[in-house]
Every structure is written in structure tokens, then in C-alpha cells.
Amino acid sequence: MEKEFSNLYEAKDDHLYRRRKIVLLIDWFIWIVIGIFILLGSMFVPGFGSIANFRNVLLHSSILGILTIGETLTLLTGNFDLSIGSVLAFVGVVGALIAKVGVPSIITIIIMIFLGAGMGFLNGLLIRKVKLNAFIATLITMLGWRRAAMGIVEGRTIWNLPKDLCFLGSGDIGGFPVQIIIMLGLFVFFHIVLTQTKFGRHIYISGDNQQAAYNAGIDVDKVVILVFVLSGTLSAFSGLLMVGRLDAASPTFGSDSLFEAMSAGIIGGVSLQGGVGNLLMALGGVILLSVISNMLNLYGVSPYWATTVRAILLLIAVLLDLLKRRLTRYE
Amino acid sequence: MNDEENVKVVEMIGISKKFGEVIALRSVDFCVYKNEIVALVGDNGAGKSTLVKILSGVFPPDSGKIFFMGKEVTFRSPRDAMKLGIRTVHQKMEEILALNQTVTSNMFMGEEKTKKWLGFNFLDKKFMMRETQRVLSEMKINIPLPQQLVGGLSGGQRQALAIARAIRQNVRVLILDEPTSALGVRESRQVLKLIKDLRDSRGISIVIISHDLEEVFNVADRIVVFRKGQKVGEKFVSSVSKDEIVAMIVGADIISENGGMDVG
Amino acid sequence: MRKSYLIILFLVALLLTTAYAQGQLIFGYSAPGLGDEGQLNIQKGFEIGCKENGVKSITTNAQLDPEKQLRDIETLIARGVKAICAVPVDSKTIGRAAEEAMKAGIPFFTIDRGVLEGRTVLTVMADNYDAAAQAAQHLVGFLKGKYNGLAKGKVLEIMGNPAQDVAQLRHQGFIDVISKYSGIKVISKAGYWDADKAYKITLDVLTSNPDIDAVYFHADMYIPGIVEAIKAVKGVFKKVGEDGHIFILGIDGNPMALDYIRKGYIDGDMVQPLREYGKFLVPYIKAYLEKGEEALPKPGIIEKKGSHYFPAVVEETPHGRVVKLKTYYVDMNSVNDPTLWGNIPLKKEK
Numbered sequence: 009m010e011k012e013f014s015n016l017y018e019a020k021d022d023h024l025y026r027r028r029k030i031v032l033l034i035d036w037f038i039w040i041v042i043g044i045f046i047l048l049g050s051m052f053v054p055g056f057g058s059i060a061n062f063r064n065v066l067l068h069s070s071i072l073g074i075l076t077i078g079e080t081l082t083l084l085t086g087n088f089d090l091s092i093g094s095v096l097a098f099v100g101v102v103g104a105l106i107a108k109v110g111v112p113s114i115i116t117i118i119i120m121i122f123l124g125a126g127m128g129f130l131n132g133l134l135i136r137k138v139k140l141n142a143f144i145a146t147l148i149t150m151l152g153w154r155r156a157a158m159g160i161v162e163g164r165t166i167w168n169l170p171k172d173l174c175f176l177g178s179g180d181i182g183g184f185p186v187q188i189i190i191m192l193g194l195f196v197f198f199h200i201v202l203t204q205t206k207f208g209r210h211i212y213i214s215g216d217n218q219q220a221a222y223n224a225g226i227d228v229d230k231v232v233i234l235v236f237v238l239s240g241t242l243s244a245f246s247g248l249l250m251v252g253r254l255d256a257a258s259p260t261f262g263s264d265s266l267f268e269a270m271s272a273g274i275i276g277g278v279s280l281q282g283g284v285g286n287l288l289m290a291l292g293g294v295i296l297l298s299v300i301s302n303m304l305n306l307y308g309v310s311p312y313w314a315t316t317v318r319a320i321l322l323l324i325a326v327l328l329d330l331l332k333r334r335l336t337r338y339e
Numbered sequence: 340m341n342d343e344e345n346v347k348v349v350e351m352i353g354i355s356k357k358f359g360e361v362i363a364l365r366s367v368d369f370c371v372y373k374n375e376i377v378a379l380v381g382d383n384g385a386g387k388s389t390l391v392k393i394l395s396g397v398f399p400p401d402s403g404k405i406f407f408m409g410k411e412v413t414f415r416s417p418r419d420a421m422k423l424g425i426r427t428v429h430q431k432m433e434e435i436l437a438l439n440q441t442v443t444s445n446m447f448m449g450e451e452k453t454k455k456w457l458g459f460n461f462l463d464k465k466f467m468m469r470e471t472q473r474v475l476s477e478m479k480i481n482i483p484l485p486q487q488l489v490g491g492l493s494g495g496q497r498q499a500l501a502i503a504r505a506i507r508q509n510v511r512v513l514i515l516d517e518p519t520s521a522l523g524v525r526e527s528r529q530v531l532k533l534i535k536d537l538r539d540s541r542g543i544s545i546v547i548i549s550h551d552l553e554e555v556f557n558v559a560d561r562i563v564v565f566r567k568g569q570k571v572g573e574k575f576v577s578s579v580s581k582d583e584i585v586a587m588i589v590g591a592d593i594i595s596e597n598g599g600m601d602v603g
Numbered sequence: 604m605r606k607s608y609l610i611i612l613f614l615v616a617l618l619l620t621t622a623y624a625q626g627q628l629i630f631g632y633s634a635p636g637l638g639d640e641g642q643l644n645i646q647k648g649f650e651i652g653c654k655e656n657g658v659k660s661i662t663t664n665a666q667l668d669p670e671k672q673l674r675d676i677e678t679l680i681a682r683g684v685k686a687i688c689a690v691p692v693d694s695k696t697i698g699r700a701a702e703e704a705m706k707a708g709i710p711f712f713t714i715d716r717g718v719l720e721g722r723t724v725l726t727v728m729a730d731n732y733d734a735a736a737q738a739a740q741h742l743v744g745f746l747k748g749k750y751n752g753l754a755k756g757k758v759l760e761i762m763g764n765p766a767q768d769v770a771q772l773r774h775q776g777f778i779d780v781i782s783k784y785s786g787i788k789v790i791s792k793a794g795y796w797d798a799d800k801a802y803k804i805t806l807d808v809l810t811s812n813p814d815i816d817a818v819y820f821h822a823d824m825y826i827p828g829i830v831e832a833i834k835a836v837k838g839v840f841k842k843v844g845e846d847g848h849i850f851i852l853g854i855d856g857n858p859m860a861l862d863y864i865r866k867g868y869i870d871g872d873m874v875q876p877l878r879e880y881g882k883f884l885v886p887y888i889k890a891y892l893e894k895g896e897e898a899l900p901k902p903g904i905i906e907k908k909g910s911h912y913f914p915a916v917v918e919e920t921p922h923g924r925v926v927k928l929k930t931y932y933v934d935m936n937s938v939n940d941p942t943l944w945g946n947i948p949l950k951k952e953k
């Protein structure tokens with residue numbers, strides 16, 4: 009992004025230049041809001057300003073962040089994935105059951121990841137090959153996998169899992185939680201994929217204009233299916249972290265994840281219409297939601313405000329997206 | 340046209356296509372010779388765009404065969420046609436440009452340049468930016484910023500960009516579906532000149548669809564007329580008059596020898 | 604979707620006709636959803652109760668959708684069951700279903716949760732208020748033990764969904780006891796029955812209040828989150844009896860909670876009589892069908908020797924008669940009691 013704006017100052021067209029400045033501001037709006045929240049929080053919320061609490065905010069972000077990466081990828085292709093929370097739960101439960109039987113953790117982890125990839129692949133096939141729309145396809149899998157998870161364990165929680173299986177979700181390296189390292193690492197990795205690779209370009213183009221992408225020789229089916237595979241894989245990974253974090257697995261895990269991850273992406277500025285947004289914006293959405301939920305835990309306001317605040321932020325984000333579209337259009 | 344140029348680059352035989360109840364094409368034969376400019380004319384809905392979409396691999400025909408340099412080919416996607424050097428500027432800009440992406444991104448859509456780094460392929464953004472600037476300025480297209488979003492361009496700029504992309508590299512058959520519809524008089528003339536130059540300098544074949552007969556007679560070697568999904572005429576420009584073409588387009592039965600029909 | 608409903612309807616019909624052929628009594632059971640362990644056990648308890656009394660039961664699953672529950676109950680009415688027992692998804696909308704059933708001459712009962720609109724013949728549930736009050740009493744005891752007889756300290760309460768009456772009762776019963784001791788401060792946060800939310804709440808509150816003495820939870824599903832968050836904040840987890848242990852206790856009595864007690868992670872749990880509800884209710888339904896009103900338990904106290912869940916309180920409410928079974932406190936000493944439902948695997952009782 010920054011690279012492409014570096015030539016901004018060479019723009020001869022003054023009008024164009026001013027507009028691009030506003031668009032740039034909108035793109036970074038989320039980080040400005042975070043700055044304001046952190047400032048206000050440090051001033052008025054007791055216990056917010058400490059380093060230990062900052063670590064907590066990042067812990068809040070880890071699983072949400074990883075899910076949001078997957079959701080953002082699907083949003084960028086002009087689709088969305090409703091099944092992320094259910095995949096998380098299903099993979100978590102299956103992984104925990106396998107681990108309980110005594111399968112070595114490394115194998116359990118591999119099985120979980122592949123399971124998630126397969127579930128994402130199924131979403132991709134339903135959308136691109138069976139030609140269901142993303143809403144119907146992932147609604148079916150969302151309901152299906154959640155039910156299946158409940159059915160397998162009959163609603164029970166599985167607890168007391170092998171230590172090494174829980175390492176990714178609850179361990180730390182030199183005092184730094186592994187789950188945060190993983191989340192930040194995945195953000196960097198996928199940011200590079202999106203901005204610096206052909207596949208990343210094709211995600212944007214396919215999401216922006218599927219027909220144009222196809223007519224230009226891009227294999228849209230492949231791009232979208234692969235994105236859903238990634239989303240499933242990332243959901244599985246989140247399941248792995250959740251199971252490790254809580255040292256337990258329950259089919260109710262991740263019930264709120266979908267709403268949170270989608271909000272995070274959209275609040276960050278990722279467009280529901282595809283082709284617009286990036287992972288730094290989405291990360292902003294994740295951090296902001298985490299800051300808010302952390303503040304609410306520290307501050308004695310009614311929990312209902314959390315939903316209201318989130319709704320307002322969503323509204324602002326959608327309006328800004330509209331504004332941005334208008335500013336970048338020829339009139 | 341002399342003999343050695345009389346090579347059929349593309350030959351389509353018995354092409355039919357239905358959309359639900361609508362018959363868009365009925366057993367159409369069509370060919371493109373080497374180094375020629377052939378114009379497709381006909382009323383709206385005659386099936387011209389459908390024919391060129393089949394030729395560019397957008398969708399397959401219901402029946403019929405396509406030959407490229409004498410060999411039968413089947414296109415499973417536009418990519419297959421592009422590989423043979425068949426490049427198309429479709430009629431509707433919304434079928435070829437991604438409005439929320441940059442000019443550069445559109446210019447290299449589907450054919451992004453990469454370079455190896457640590458064994459991985461990364462986008463060569465610098466190259467693509469420079470190349471875009473070069474192509475645009477070479478074609479005298481006025482787009483100030485290659486990193487500008489295409490949505491911010493005017494209709495004419497978009498059409499020019501689409502043409503620039505199509506001819507940027509590796510083209511043997513260039514298909515232009517109403518390429519001048521959004522252009523002003525001066526720009527249209529520029530495009531027509533460009534087309535002729537391309538044919539002369541690079542020796543490619545060009546299929547152009549247009550409603551402007553003036554334009555067609557000015558640039559084309561041969562004219563193919565479509566009516567209601569059928570090919571109803573095929574003439575060399577040198578041996579036909581505008582009025583005759585008009586009559587074929589609208590389907591008038593009698594064509595007066597001295598061009599006395601008053602149509603259009 | 605439609606198709607699968609039809610198939611299910613058809614199967615239900617098939618089941619019913621065979622049951623009728625045998626002249627068996629059939630009760631309908633409308634579950635709110637069978638996804639969680641609690642509901643599964645309540646449903647099994649009802650099934651067992653029916654079997655023991657020679658009654659056939661048909662179960663529907665509303666999948667947490669109040670509208671679907673209405674349709675489920677309409678289906679049960681149409682199938683001609685002799686009585687309907689439901690666990691309401693929503694204590695208000697269920698009123699409509701109760702009304703329809705009564706109109707069709709089918710007596711309507713609920714277990715686990717009451718109704719806030721309309722009437723039931725009889726409701727059997729746990730005394731959530733009492734459970735919370737008992738938990739609070741135990742907690743006060745712990746704090747006194749820690750502070751040489753002084754009732755003081757800081758307690759984190761992780762609530763359920765504060766919009767639901769279960770959570771309200773489990774909060775109120777707790778607060779009403781604790782508020783008698785001015786030295787005890789309570790921080791209440793809503794966890795919305797979500798394990799990960801419990802983790803985050805514990806994480807945040809414990810970080811900003813390192814002096815937290817105890818955690819009181821509304822549901823067992825919070826336990827792993829609480830334990831792991833304490834580990835994450837403190838670096839180590841001090842077990843029951845160790846110096847620096849944070850007291851943890853709450854309500855439910857799942858097998859998982861019993862295991863956590865056994866291993867010394869948490870101090871105690873108020874066990875709900877989940878499998879008792881049905882076993883207790885079914886005989887009353889049968890008797891009611893034969894003798895009417897007079898067969899119902901009268902307002903007052905029901906004694907039953909040898910059961911943890913009695914004496915039960917019977918009350919007449921504007922929404923019908925309600926039996927509140929007692930909950931039972933389990934700690935390290937009583938955790939291996941073989942009569943606890945949490946110690947009896949579901950499969951074995953079949």
C-alpha cells in the first residue's frame with residue numbers, strides 16, 4: 009500500500025491529490041480510533057494502562073485475529089465464510105478426542121489442520137462447483153459441523169488434554185505467549201501473500217470483478233476454493249489454540265466467533281462487496297474489538313454496551329466504505 | 340489480398356449458441372485471415388458479441404468447431420484462447436476492468452510479472468509500474484497516475500486502457516468489440532490509426548465490431564454481416580457499398596444496383 | 604430443509620401408529636436444544652422416568668429457536684400425545700404453546716425452567732436462588748478460614764446471560780447472602796455461557812485486581828477458562844489447600860466439575876438434580892391424567908429421605924404450581940458419592 013502511494017506527491021492533479029489524501033485517512037481510520045480508545049482507556053479505566061493488561065489485549069486478539077485473517081480473505085473474494093466458528097468447534101472436539109485416545113500430539117495437530125483444510129475445501133466446492141451462493145453454502149456447513157460436533161460428544165466437554173497439545177494455545181517462549189506470536193506471524197505472512205504475490209492480486213481482482221478476472225484468464229474457481237481452504241485451515245488453527253488455551257474442548261466453542269471476526273474485518277474497513285481492504289485494516293479491527301472487550305471487563309459498565317458500541321462502529325465502517333467508493337469514482 | 344497471406348488464422352464452422360430460449364447464433368461459419376482487418380456488423384442482438392466471446396473462450400459453443408492455424412482447438416476458458424494469442428477487448432468495460440484496483444493492476448490482470456526472491460515468486464511491482472507508464476505514454480493515453488484506481492477514470496480512459504492491455508504483448512488475433520463507443524472523435528481516430536499500424540507493423544489479424552459504417556469502411560478489409568444470429572453476408576470492402584451493407588443489416592429484400600435504397 | 608422435516612414427521616407418525624397399536628401412553632418432550640450436557644441429562648432423566656412408568660416418550664429438539672419450539676409443540680399436539688413437557692427456550696413465548704396445548708386438552712408441564720407467560724400444570728426445577736445462596740455461604744466460610752474468622756475479600760462472579768432468569772437467580776441468591784458481609788467485595792461480569800469469555804474475564808479482572816480471593820461461576824463450562832486464566836496471570840496454579848489458592852466454586856455438577864474437584868483445582872460445586880426432574884415429574888403427570896388436580900403436590904414442603912435434592916419446596920405461582928428441588932453441595936469429601944449423576948455415565952443408565 010505505502011509503496012503505491014509514494015508517488016502521491018508527483019500528482020499534478022490537485023483535486024485528485026486531495027481526494028486520495030481523504031481515502032488514505034479512511035484507510036487508516038481504524039488505527040486512529042484505536043489510538044483514541046487507548047488514550048481514553050489509559051486516562052479513565054483503572055488497570056488499563058499496564059503492560060500486563062496490554063498482553064491481555066493481545067491474548068484476546070490471538071484467536072479472533074487468526075479467524076479474522078481467514079474471514080478477510082473470503083471477504084476480499086466477495087464471499088464470506090459463516091462456518092468458521094463451527095469448524096473451530098468441530099476440529100477442536102475431534103482433535104481432543106483423538107488426543108485422548110493417546111495419539112501423539114504432533115499427529116493430532118496435523119490431523120486437525122488437514123481436517124480444517126478439507127472442511128474449507130468443501131465450502132469452496134459448494135460455492136464454485138455446485139454454484140450455491142456463499143451464504144447458503146456456508147450456512148449449511150455452519151449448522152452441519154456444529155451439530156456434528158455436538159453429536160459426537162453429546163454436548164459434553166472434553167478436558168484434561170496432553171500438555172504438548174496445549175502448548176500452542178497456552179505456552180510461552182521467554183515469557184511471551186505462543187498464541188500471540190502465531191497470530192502476529194500469520195498476519196505478516198498473509199499480508200505479504202496479499203500484497204506481494206500473484207495469488208494475492210488474483211484474490212483482489214476476483215473479488216472486485218469476477219467476470220473481468222475470468223475474462224482476463226484468471227482461474228477464479230481455483231482462487232476462491234483455495235481461499236476457502238485457507239479459511240478452513242485458519243479456523244482449524246484457531247480451534248487448536250482455543251483447545252490449548254482452555255485445556256478443554258466443547259462443541260459450544262466459538263459460537264460468537266463468526267460475528268466477531270466478521271465485525272473485526274468490516275470495522276477495519278474490509279468491504280463486504282469484495283476487492284477492497286487489507287489485513288492491516290483487519291488487524292486494526294481485531295485490536296479495537298479486543299481493546300473494547302478488555303475495557304468492559306475492567307470497567308463496570310453494563311455488558312449490553314459492548315454490542316451497542318460494536319454496532320455503532322460497524323455502521324461507521326460501512327458508511328466510510330460508501331464514502332470511499334464515492335471518492336474514488338469518476339463523476 | 341495475395342496468396343501467401345490467404346492463410347486462415349482462425350476458422351469457426353457451424354457455431355450455434357442458445358441462451359435459454361434465445362437463439363444467439365445459428366450455425367455460423369466465420370474465419371479470420373492472416374494480417375487482415377475484418378469487421379463484424381449487425382443490429383443490436385444480432386449475435387456479434389456472442390460469436391467473439393466464443394472465440395475468446397468466455398463460454399463454449401453449443402455446437403460447432405474452432406480451428407486455429409488449421410488445428411482444431413477447444414477453449415475451456417479465456418486463458419486457453421489467450422495462450423494462442425487471441426486477445427479481446429469486450430464490449431462492456433465491466434466485463435474486463437476491476438474498478439477498485441489500480442491502473443497497473445488492471446494492465447497486468449492475469450499476467451502479473453513476478454521475480455524470484457529466496458526461491459519464491461514475488462510481484463515485480465516496479466517493473467509493472469514502469470511498463471504501464473511506458474505503454475500508456477507510447478499510446479498517448481492520458482492517465483496521470485498508474486497507481487490510480489480505475490474507478491476514477493473516464494469512460495474513454497477506461498476503453499483506452501483496455502485496448503492498451505490487449506495489445507501489450509503476444510497478440511496474434513486482436514478482437515475489439517465496439518472499441519470506440521465511449522471515445523470522442525479525435526480519440527476514435529487515434530484508435531483506428533493504431534489498429535492499422537498494428538496490423539502493418541506486427542502483422543496481426545484484427546476483428547472489429549462497430550456500428551459506425553464510416554469507421555468500418557475506413558479501417559476494414561472485409562465486412563461480415565450478422566442478422567438474428569445468422570451470417571447474412573460477407574464482402575470485401577473494395578467490392579461493396581455502404582448502402583448494400585445497410586440493407587443486409589436490416590434485411591431488406593431488394594438491393595437496388597445503384598444504391599438507391601433509403602434506409603437507416 | 605423442508606424435505607427433512609417431512610421425513611422426520613413421517614417417522615414420528617410411524618412411531619406413533621406402532622405405539623398406538625400397543626395401546627401405550629405417550630408423552631411429548633420438547634427440548635430447547637440438546638447441544639449441552641445439562642439438557643442432554645435432563646432429557647435422559649425424562650426418558651428414564653417414562654420408561655420406569657411404562658410410558659412412551661417422543662422428543663423434539665427446538666435447536667434454541669423459540670419459534671421452532673412452538674412448531675415442535677404444535678406437532679406434538681397434532682400427534683395426539685397425552686401430555687407435553689417442555690424445557691422452554693424462551694420463558695415468555697412458551698406461554699403461547701402452553702395455551703394451545705391446554706386448549707387441545709393436553710396438560711402442559713415444564714422442567715428446568717419456568718414460564719413467565721401463560722400457565723403450566725406443574726413445573727419442576729432446581730432452586731437456583733437457594734443454590735446461589737448456599738454457594739455464597741460456603742464461600743463466606745472459606746474467606747473466614749483464610750482471614751482468621753474475618754469475612755472479607757474480593758470475589759469475581761462470572762454470570763451467565765444476565766437476561767435469563769437462571770442467571771438472575773444465581774446472581775441474586777449469591778449477592779443477597781454476600782451483601783450481609785460488608786468486608787466482601789464482588790465484581791460481577793457476564794460470561795454469556797461462553798468458556799472463552801470466562802477465560803478473558805478472569806484474565807482481565809485478575810490482572811487489574813491481583814488480590815482476588817475467589818471466583819464464583821454460574822456454570823461448569825466456565826471452569827477450564829477460569830483455571831487456565833489463573834495459570835496465565837499468576838504463572839502457576841495453586842491447588843486447593845496450597846498457599847495462595849484462589850477459591851473457585853459454582854453451580855451445575857457436571858462430570859468435568861467433579862473431576863476438577865477431585866484433582867484439587869476447584870473447591871466445590873452445587874449439583875443440580877438434572878436427572879431427577881423427569882423421574883420426579885413423570886409419576887405426577889400419570890396421576891394427574893387419572894385423578895386431575897388433586898394428584899399434584901400441595902404447596903409446602905416435600906420430604907424424601909435419602910435424597911440430596913429434598914426437602915423440595917412447592918409453591919403456587921400465577922403461572923402454575925412449581926416444585927423447586929434442592930441443589931447439593933459437593934466438595935473434595937463428597938465428590939466420589941456414587942449417587943451423583945455426574946458419576947453415573949449416561950450410557951449405563953439406559
Ligand SMILES: Nc1ncnc2c1ncn2[C@@H]1O[C@H](COP(=O)(O)OP(=O)(O)O)[C@@H](O)[C@H]1O
Pocket residue numbers: 358361362363381382383384385386387388389390
Ligand atoms: N449471457 C447471456 N445470457 C442470455 N442471453 C444472452 C447473453 N448474451 C447474449 N444474449 C442474447 O443473445 C443475443 C445476441 O446478443 P449479442 O451477441 O450480445 O448481440 P450483439 O453483440 O450483436 O448486439 C441477444 O438476444 C442477447 O439478448
Ligand SMILES: [Mg+2]
Pocket residue numbers: 384387388389430516
Ligand atoms: Mg454486442
